[in-house]
Amino acid sequence: MNSPLHPQKVGVSIRNAVKRYGTFKALDDVSLDVAPGEFLSVLGPSGSGKTTLLGLLGGFVQPTSGSIHLGATDITYTPPHLRGIGIVFQNYALFPHMTVGENITFPLRARRLPKAEWPAKLQAALEMVELSGYADRAISALSGGQRQRVALARAMIFEPRLILMDEPLSALDKQLRENMQLELKQLHAKLGATIIYVTHDQREALTMSDRIAVMKSGGLVQVDTPKQLHDRPKDSFVASFIGEAMLLPVQRLDAGNLTLAGQTLRSAHPLPSSDDLFLTVHSEKLAFAGPQTAPESNLLPGTVNSCLYQGESVRIFVTLSGGEQVSLRLPSNHSGWQMMPEAGQPVTLALHPEDTIVVPRAA
Amino acid sequence: MTKNVTNFLSPEERRERRMILLLLAPALAVVGLLLIGPLIWMGWQSFQGPDGFTLDHYARFLSDTVYLSSFVQTFRIAFVVTIAALLLGYPIAYVAAKSQGIWPPIILGMVLLPFWTSVLVRAYAWLILLQRRGLVNTMLIETGVIDKPLILVNNEFGTVMATLHILLPFMVLPLYATMKKIPAELEMAGASLGGGGWLVFRSVFLPLSLPGVIAGSVLVFVLTLGFYITPELLGGGRTFLVSMLVSRNIELYNEWGAASSISMVLLLLVFLIFRLASMLIPFERIMGTR
Numbered sequence: 001m002n003s004p005l006h007p008q009k010v011g012v013s014i015r016n017a018v019k020r021y022g023t024f025k026a027l028d029d030v031s032l033d034v035a036p037g038e039f040l041s042v043l044g045p046s047g048s049g050k051t052t053l054l055g056l057l058g059g060f061v062q063p064t065s066g067s068i069h070l071g072a073t074d075i076t077y078t079p080p081h082l083r084g085i086g087i088v089f090q091n092y093a094l095f096p097h098m099t100v101g102e103n104i105t106f107p108l109r110a111r112r113l114p115k116a117e118w119p120a121k122l123q124a125a126l127e128m129v130e131l132s133g134y135a136d137r138a139i140s141a142l143s144g145g146q147r148q149r150v151a152l153a154r155a156m157i158f159e160p161r162l163i164l165m166d167e168p169l170s171a172l173d174k175q176l177r178e179n180m181q182l183e184l185k186q187l188h189a190k191l192g193a194t195i196i197y198v199t200h201d202q203r204e205a206l207t208m209s210d211r212i213a214v215m216k217s218g219g220l221v222q223v224d225t226p227k228q229l230h231d232r233p234k235d236s237f238v239a240s241f242i243g244e245a246m247l248l249p250v251q252r253l254d255a256g257n258l259t260l261a262g263q264t265l266r267s268a269h270p271l272p273s274s275d276d277l278f279l280t281v282h283s284e285k286l287a288f289a290g291p292q293t294a295p296e297s298n299l300l301p302g303t304v305n306s307c308l309y310q311g312e313s314v315r316i317f318v319t320l321s322g323g324e325q326v327s328l329r330l331p332s333n334h335s336g337w338q339m340m341p342e343a344g345q346p347v348t349l350a351l352h353p354e355d356t357i358v359v360p361r362a363a
Numbered sequence: 364m365t366k367n368v369t370n371f372l373s374p375e376e377r378r379e380r381r382m383i384l385l386l387l388a389p390a391l392a393v394v395g396l397l398l399i400g401p402l403i404w405m406g407w408q409s410f411q412g413p414d415g416f417t418l419d420h421y422a423r424f425l426s427d428t429v430y431l432s433s434f435v436q437t438f439r440i441a442f443v444v445t446i447a448a449l450l451l452g453y454p455i456a457y458v459a460a461k462s463q464g465i466w467p468p469i470i471l472g473m474v475l476l477p478f479w480t481s482v483l484v485r486a487y488a489w490l491i492l493l494q495r496r497g498l499v500n501t502m503l504i505e506t507g508v509i510d511k512p513l514i515l516v517n518n519e520f521g522t523v524m525a526t527l528h529i530l531l532p533f534m535v536l537p538l539y540a541t542m543k544k545i546p547a548e549l550e551m552a553g554a555s556l557g558g559g560g561w562l563v564f565r566s567v568f569l570p571l572s573l574p575g576v577i578a579g580s581v582l583v584f585v586l587t588l589g590f591y592i593t594p595e596l597l598g599g600g601r602t603f604l605v606s607m608l609v610s611r612n613i614e615l616y617n618e619w620g621a622a623s624s625i626s627m628v629l630l631l632l633v634f635l636i637f638r639l640a641s642m643l644i645p646f647e648r649i650m651g652t653r
């Protein structure tokens with residue numbers, strides 16, 4: 001591959017960043033280290049401070065206290081145009097009065113690169129986002145997905161060491177979004193640049209990231225790999241935010257045992273020492289008890305409430321004997337239909353101790 | 364085209380259109396009676412001489428040098444006022460558009476303040492400020508900046524000054540509206556891509572604010588063309604604008620035909636200016652309805 005885009009990798013380090021607006025803390029003591037070449041997602045509900053965090057990195061938001069390092073350089077007070085960070089804004093922020101080519105070459109113009117070098121770089125950038133031949137198009141003549149790609153090409157053409165993206169796919173429809181997720185992932189592998197990716201879509205974060213930083217009210221709650229975050233959430237906030245999880249209040253008996261509505265369950269993981277605990281039940285961890293069920297599994301008796309056909313699977317809602325609602329899925333294939341219970345039918349669900357995840361209530 | 368479209372309207376749509384027309388009728392009647400009517404009458408007048416139909420009034424545009432020089436002076440003053448309003452108004456609108464909290468209403472309020480004073484009062488206020496022994500001259504002499512009073516009034520300078528004062532809001536408001544619509548992310552994007560403040564302003568903000576520049580300029584230019592009281596009071600006879608040409612023809616010579624023909628030509632020129640401007644930006648934007 002003879003692409004002229006070869007960014008040198010660089011890590012990012014945010015140390016004790018605080019951003020106040022009056023008495024309101026938009027960022028509350030955030031410390032985060034991103035490894036060179038890492039794809040890190042920042043995940044959190046709207047208003048949790050994700051854009052503020054990106055603004056801090058981009059140089060548009062001055063921290064009240066704390067510092068930001070790019071590699072070994074302290075960039076806390078470096079103005080945005082000298083940071084060399086590529087940013088893809090939430091609504092692309094393409095210059096509407098410029099063509100695709102003029103948009104993408106803007107960074108070259110800003111850097112006073114000799115004009116003779118522009119065409120080759122533009123060509124490479126357009127190829128990278130599969131928009132060859134679009135250089136002379138007006139921005140208004142592009143579809144949402146194409147605008148997204150132009151924004152990407154524009155943020156990459158100057159070989160930034162770090163690329164920030166603020167919910168870059170949120171304006172696209174589902175199909176296109178999933179395609180772009182794959183393409184972004186491949187681009188990341190090709191470029192090797194460090195990427196910090198903001199999203200409020202947990203699925204997107206789980207699919208794309210090396211690590212995910214979960215934010216809540218201006219603070220970081222948990223920074224972990226997608227698998228860790230999904231299977232070992234730190235508290236009830238993370239657990240309820242990631243995956244299709246139901247949280248059931250439980251009581252701690254000892255380090256490995258708990259009671260759910262009077263019934264004793266075993267967990268393979270040491271229980272947190274708190275009085276306010278929740279069992280995190282993901283629908284994919286539940287199964288109907290049968291001959292294949294491991295003998296050590298926790299068994300939960302209940303009654304089928306209803307079955308919801310969802311195309312590729314059927315979601316079955318079960319009321320446990322204690323009154324709690326849970327759900328599980330059966331694939332909508334032949335064997336799935338063979339096992340399909342009827343509403344009102346008594347069933348027993350199996351939950352393996354390895355999948356018996358207990359989290360404390362979020363602060 | 365339009366006719367074809369109407370044919371395909373459903374009965375409900377047709378009824379709705381009739382309703383809208385009915386609701387518009389009073390307004391249309393007022394406009395027709397008070398605007399279109401007099402205009403037609405004026406047009407008719409401009410072709411009337413003592414012996415019925417004549418082209419004499421229009422022929423005078425070619426023979427009478429006062430006409431030509433008056434039009435030239437009017438357009439020159441309008442041009443100067445427009446440029447001055449743009450140079451003054453752009454920074455004001457920029458600061459107002461970029462400031463936060465209570466500042467935009469304060470800045471715009473200060474720009475609009477003159478609107479609540481009568482044109483006459485403002486013209487005399489400028490007279491007091493700018494005359495031979497006025498405030499400005501007295502101050503400059505007493506501080507030793509000059510030793511003879513400057514002639515600031517009874518000339519084009521005084522006219523431009525006072526007209527500018529009155530028309531500045533017509534420049535600032537369209538500029539402000541246009542600037543407010545430029546998303547802040549565009550400038551942030553420009554900066555993140557390596558653009559310094561000047562490059563981002565010149566290549567992103569300025570081009571996107573051009574519709575406001577055109578709208579404001581057209582408004583100020585066209586309004587200056589028709590200004591009367593201010594140049595009459597502050598021009599001191601040295602400025603002889605088209606509006607004065609019209610009024611002299613009526614006051615001194617009772618020449619309604621000549622006055623009408625001058626008005627018609629000015630009107631035509633204004634239409635031409637709007638036509639040219641609307642080739643650059645939609646007419647609705649000049650008038651601020653969009």
Ligand SMILES: Nc1ncnc2c1ncn2[C@@H]1O[C@H](COP(=O)(O)OP(=O)(O)O)[C@@H](O)[C@H]1O
Nearest residue numbers: 021025026044045046047048049050051052053
């Ligand atoms: N300039 C500002 N002035 C006051 N409050 C702000 C400002 N910018 C953001 N905030 C507040 O900071 C919080 C976090 O905002 P933001 O970072 O945009 O959240 P997110 O991107 O996660 O939705 C929000 O409650 C928002 O209202």
Ligand SMILES: [Mg+2]
Nearest residue numbers: 050051052166
């Ligand atoms: Mg945001």
